[in-house]
Amino acid sequence: MAACLIEKNAAYGNASAEPIGVFAKRLNTLDQIDVRIDDKLNRLQKGHEYPGDDTIIDLAGYLILRMIIANKAQKQ
Numbered sequence: 001m002a003a004c005l006i007e008k009n010a011a012y013g014n015a016s017a018e019p020i021g022v023f024a025k026r027l028n029t030l031d032q033i034d035v036r037i038d039d040k041l042n043r044l045q046k047g048h049e050y051p052g053d054d055t056i057i058d059l060a061g062y063l064i065l066r067m068i069i070a071n072k073a074q075k076q
Helices: 002-012 029-046 055-073
Strands: none
Touching: 002 055, 029 055
16 A cells, blocks of 8 residues: 555655645645545445546545544644
8 A cells, every 4th residue: 555655646746745726725635635535435336437446445545645644734
């Protein structure tokens, strides 16, 4: 999981922890991650998977990122 998160972080430019907020500028970082988690849960509930995606791994990754970001926010 760590390798997957590191790889995706490099590919997406740390978008989870530092979202650019063009359209979702009213949402804080945790809220934006929660939206992504909801999207993954929706895919699982409806049984829709994009070819090549692993929704379970993506969901686990977002849950871990959420815990890390929430933990950092609590320390501030």
